[in-house]
Amino acid sequence: MEEILAQAKKVAEEAEVFAAASEETQVQFEANRLKHLQTKQQTSLALRIVRQGKIGYAITTELTDHQALVSNAVETSQFGMPARFQLPAASSYPQIEVFDGEVDSVPTDQMIKLGEELIAAITTHTPGIICEARVVRGVLSIQIMNSHGGQAQYRKSFFSLGIEGNLTEGTDMLFVGESASSCHPLLESKPVAEVVLQQLEFARNRASVPSKSLPIIFTPQGVASALLLPLVVAFNGKTVLEGASPIGNRLGQMVFDSKLWLRDDPTIAYQPNSRPCDDEGIASQRTPLIEGGKVTNFLYDLQTAALAHTRSTGNGSRGHGGLPAPAPSAFIIAPGDTAFTEMVQDMKEGLVIEMLMGAEQGNILGGDFSGNVLLGYKVENGKIVGRVKDTIVSGNVYQVLKQIIAMGREAKWVGGFLQTPHIYCPSLSVASKG
Amino acid sequence: MNIEAVAQELAELIKRTGADYIEAHLEESQSSHITYRGRILESIGRATSIGGNMRALVKGGWGFCSFNNFDRLSSGVEIAVQQAKSVGNGVSELAPAEQVVDAVFKKPSQNVVEIPLGKKKQMLDEYNEIIWRTPEIQTSTIGYTDGYKKAIFLSSLGSYIANEREDITLRLSAIAARDGDVQQVGLSLGSRGDFSLVRGLQKQVAQMSRHAVELLSAPQAKGGEYTVVLDPVLAGVFVHEAFGHLSESDFVYENDRVRQLMTLGKQFGSAQLNIVDAATIPDLRGSYKYDDEGMPATKTYLIREGKLVGRLHSRETAARMKEKPTGNARAVNYRYPPIVRMSNTYIEPGSVSFADIIGDIKEGIYARNWYGGMTSMEMFTFSAGEAYMIRHGKIAEAVRPVVLTGNVFATLKNIDAIGNDLAMNQGGGCGKAGQMPLPVSDGSPHIRIQRCLVGGK
Numbered sequence A: 001m002e003e004i005l006a007q008a009k010k011v012a013e014e015a016e017v018f019a020a021a022s023e024e025t026q027v028q029f030e031a032n033r034l035k036h037l038q039t040k041q042q043t044s045l046a047l048r049i050v051r052q053g054k055i056g057y058a059i060t061t062e063l064t065d066h067q068a069l070v071s072n073a074v075e076t077s078q079f080g081m082p083a084r085f086q087l088p089a090a091s092s093y094p095q096i097e098v099f100d101g102e103v104d105s106v107p108t109d110q111m112i113k114l115g116e117e118l119i120a121a122i123t124t125h126t127p128g129i130i131c132e133a134r135v136v137r138g139v140l141s142i143q144i145m146n147s148h149g150g151q152a153q154y155r156k157s158f159f160s161l162g163i164e165g166n167l168t169e170g171t172d173m174l175f176v177g178e179s180a181s182s183c184h185p186l187l188e189s190k191p192v193a194e195v196v197l198q199q200l201e202f203a204r205n206r207a208s209v210p211s212k213s214l215p216i217i218f219t220p221q222g223v224a225s226a227l228l229l230p231l232v233v234a235f236n237g238k239t240v241l242e243g244a245s246p247i248g249n250r251l252g253q254m255v256f257d258s259k260l261w262l263r264d265d266p267t268i269a270y271q272p273n274s275r276p277c278d279d280e281g282i283a284s285q286r287t288p289l290i291e292g293g294k295v296t297n298f299l300y301d302l303q304t305a306a307l308a309h310t311r312s313t314g315n316g317s318r319g320h321g322g323l324p325a326p327a328p329s330a331f332i333i334a335p336g337d338t339a340f341t342e343m344v345q346d347m348k349e350g351l352v353i354e355m356l357m358g359a360e361q362g363n364i365l366g367g368d369f370s371g372n373v374l375l376g377y378k379v380e381n382g383k384i385v386g387r388v389k390d391t392i393v394s395g396n397v398y399q400v401l402k403q404i405i406a407m408g409r410e411a412k413w414v415g416g417f418l419q420t421p422h423i424y425c426p427s428l429s430v431a432s433k434g
Numbered sequence B: 001m002n003i004e005a006v007a008q009e010l011a012e013l014i015k016r017t018g019a020d021y022i023e024a025h026l027e028e029s030q031s032s033h034i035t036y037r038g039r040i041l042e043s044i045g046r047a048t049s050i051g052g053n054m055r056a057l058v059k060g061g062w063g064f065c066s067f068n069n070f071d072r073l074s075s076g077v078e079i080a081v082q083q084a085k086s087v088g089n090g091v092s093e094l095a096p097a098e099q100v101v102d103a104v105f106k107k108p109s110q111n112v113v114e115i116p117l118g119k120k121k122q123m124l125d126e127y128n129e130i131i132w133r134t135p136e137i138q139t140s141t142i143g144y145t146d147g148y149k150k151a152i153f154l155s156s157l158g159s160y161i162a163n164e165r166e167d168i169t170l171r172l173s174a175i176a177a178r179d180g181d182v183q184q185v186g187l188s189l190g191s192r193g194d195f196s197l198v199r200g201l202q203k204q205v206a207q208m209s210r211h212a213v214e215l216l217s218a219p220q221a222k223g224g225e226y227t228v229v230l231d232p233v234l235a236g237v238f239v240h241e242a243f244g245h246l247s248e249s250d251f252v253y254e255n256d257r258v259r260q261l262m263t264l265g266k267q268f269g270s271a272q273l274n275i276v277d278a279a280t281i282p283d284l285r286g287s288y289k290y291d292d293e294g295m296p297a298t299k300t301y302l303i304r305e306g307k308l309v310g311r312l313h314s315r316e317t318a319a320r321m322k323e324k325p326t327g328n329a330r331a332v333n334y335r336y337p338p339i340v341r342m343s344n345t346y347i348e349p350g351s352v353s354f355a356d357i358i359g360d361i362k363e364g365i366y367a368r369n370w371y372g373g374m375t376s377m378e379m380f381t382f383s384a385g386e387a388y389m390i391r392h393g394k395i396a397e398a399v400r401p402v403v404l405t406g407n408v409f410a411t412l413k414n415i416d417a418i419g420n421d422l423a424m425n426q427g428g429g430c431g432k433a434g435q436m437p438l439p440v441s442d443g444s445p446h447i448r449i450q451r452c453l454v455g456g457k
Helices: A002-011 A066-077 A108-125 A190-202 A220-226 A228-234 A237-242 A302-307 A340-346 B003-013 B070-087 B117-133 B202-216 B232-247 B256-261 B315-321 B354-359 B408-413
Strands: A014-030 A033-051 A054-060 A130-146 A151-169 A172-182 A212-218 A262-264 A287-291 A331-333 A349-357 A368-380 A383-387 A391-396 A412-414 A418-420 A423-432 B021-037 B040-058 B061-067 B101-104 B137-155 B160-178 B181-191 B224-230 B275-278 B299-304 B344-347 B363-375 B379-391 B394-399 B403-407 B415-418 B423-425 B429-432 B435-439 B441-444 B447-454
Touching: A002 A014, A002 A033, A002 A066, A002 A130, A014 A108, A033 A066, A033 A108, A033 B070, A054 A066, A066 B040, A108 A130, A108 A151, A108 A190, A108 B070, A151 A190, A151 B256, A172 A190, A172 A368, A190 A383, A212 A220, A212 A340, A220 A228, A220 A349, A220 A368, A220 A412, A220 A418, A228 A237, A228 A331, A237 A302, A349 A391, A368 B379, A368 B403, A391 B403, B003 B021, B003 B040, B003 B070, B003 B137, B003 B160, B021 B070, B021 B117, B040 B070, B040 B117, B061 B070, B117 B137, B117 B160, B117 B202, B137 B202, B160 B202, B181 B202, B181 B363, B181 B379, B202 B394, B224 B232, B232 B275, B232 B299, B232 B344, B232 B363, B232 B379, B232 B408, B232 B423, B232 B441, B354 B447, B379 B408, B403 B408, B408 B415
Parallel strands: A033 B061, A054 B040, A212 A349, A331 A418, B101 B160, B224 B363, B344 B441
Antiparallel strands: A014 A033, A014 A130, A033 A054, A130 A151, A151 A172, A212 A423, A262 A287, A262 A331, A349 A368, A368 A383, A368 A391, A391 A423, A412 A418, B021 B040, B021 B137, B040 B061, B137 B160, B160 B181, B224 B447, B275 B299, B275 B344, B363 B379, B379 B394, B379 B403, B403 B447, B415 B447, B423 B441, B429 B435
16 A cells, blocks of 8 residues: 555645455345355555646546556546545544454354254244345445545444245235344344234235325334435535535524434444544544434545635445445434334324335435335224235425424334434325226 | 457467356446535546456355456456455356447447536536526535546356446536525436537426425425325336345345245236336446356346246356346446346336326325436335425325335235336436445336325425
8 A cells, every 4th residue: 555655645735545354154045045165355445636726536346557546536536526524534433342253253154053943033923934044144344544644443343134934825025124234243033033023913904095185103113215315415514515415505404393303423333334544544423414303514535625715524334335425324323212012002094104116216415206116005093904005105304304293212223324213204195906 | 458358368368277267357437526505616627447357156156356456467367266265165056147348339339428518517617607697596516527448248158248437427417495495406407428418408497496496385295105106217217226136136045935936927916017128228327248257138028917937047046047138237346246237127118098097086195207217126225306285186285205115025916007108217226235336227107106105394
């Protein structure tokens, strides 16, 4: 890395090298049976330079040809954005635990056993269901070094456990699923299995739905599939800078229901999306985004922050190997005081939404969404009576989150990226074939 | 690093492994990208990548090992075989394959990645300028990518296939805003390395921008059931999402109930309905000569005269279902094993003109262009990029883009008119099992669907 940095410094004012190396092992089950064992090893080197005031960028997995990496970065810098930021100097980082040495030593046999247990639990409960399961463990190491003396490095372990089930009867298909992830080994299959069993119980009968406005409870998975993406986009400093965020000029204003609290938080120990610093070497911090319904912050990387005359919030992320851009680490929605069962009891007629398919295809910027209920249940007189099908739920995220009846008592992780309670909303448009 | 040299070494290593079958993929690629957000060129970059994998089959179990460190080739082979051994406890079944030794080269034009970035940027600048010239445009996004890939496939059958391919994608969107209301219209294109296909789009870009502004004053369609007419682009997405994924045999072959549902010979639509997947059509983004298991590409009828007549296979799914292999095992890159995927999927043209398709619709929706699509096999949702009301046989006012959703089986039966104007859409990228975006294309003539569920107020 030092060598690339030295070469780059000969042709550029500033340079930064980002190296990522990962190794993972995956156990995959198909059709209820062990099918695939995979290991993946991957290393990459990215170089960002500032040359004649402009940003150049190149990435490679060919680790030996440093000259090509530097010359690619130089070529792109002719057209790059003017650099407005300064790379960070050497600094100290918060102590955030994201590595557990135990993960790497979980034997493959034990991973296989976990998958088998999961599948056994579900196929015993519902004969005829066909499951795919996946158990993954791995280690990622990150190293950042720049021409300002900035230096960061950390190792992260990750472990995940997930299952999806399909039950087909005639042309009717039911899909259920759950997953969990952590930087610790997850050696208990039960918590994941129990969620799926609960879904199967709720979905046991079919229920019909009228086409009209109905109250809706979004489960944590439901929040992720229906409401999350517009917020991710709206709180992105870049969207705000462009004037395309509907909340961009509403800092400090009440935009949402006063029960809503949202923060970005990469500092929680042993969470897969936590890290001591972002991909530009800026220390991780908690950033409150919504406090009691009020918009309080947006998320920034170095360049966007400089253009917006503010400071990076430590949200520079390289996503799929490109230049750093603002992105959330993990969205945390604070729990309220109402149990899920109390929400259901409160409903005369309404829906519980677990998975909404296609909601992310709507007008994301405007917050409009419309999705088919892939997994959802009908509530009648305070009781879940069965699963709904052929039903579209439509709404606008900003309207939905402006008036919340209640927030759930327990917040749950969804995919390592979101922690949220159930959210109970008074009225969404429902169109159904019955 | 030279992947030919690595291939020579590997060819020896995989000869004697004790596995029932073993294959290796080696890959060397270059790509460039340019993205704009608003007026600002947000990112421009070049990437190079090199890597490979080995995949072994032992007693029905698969082991797979991907890497971009070439120092430990022999241990990689060992790991893949060892993994397969620890998984396998049945019988390996693979459809028979011929030994193939071949090389497929790209057209001898300039490698698209090597076209100077300045020239690509100049073209995008012009498009962006057109978007911004439109009044009430709030912002724009543009994403351009191109890639060149050289790959070598090796197998324990003695096959050795060298393959080059290029790919270009271009996505533009115009975002209009008024009083806190935001509307967006997009355009997606792609090509098999032919740069001229993404040039000269000035007219389309201008039209897209104007439409984004028009949508600000367009009403939202009332949710409910409509007679819906889809343009070739959206109908192509429909056939890909709603039917194509259901034809991928990896979902079918070990699921008895789904096998029953997808029994060959079953009537799925009217006698005019023909659905095809064909990687053999030249020069589309989903075209290839061999799939990633070294099987020759085919043209496969999925539905013929309304009846289910075929499905897409890997060597394993074909053997397990005792059907003919179709050469549809594809991997997005060396980091993943090949899985059953579509190539170029389309509805064959019928004989009805567009005027006749809409002629007798009293109130309906004309949905054009795509924004996205998803399927859960039985259910699908897809989003139109543009939508208009059809009133008394005529295209009437624009409405806000609609989400169409439904049950695949019911919807296929409800297709009651198929146009004569087949067009292929090259702008798509398909995602499955974490592998995306895989270059595919899809297409259709205009089609009419009765009683289609539309989301809205």
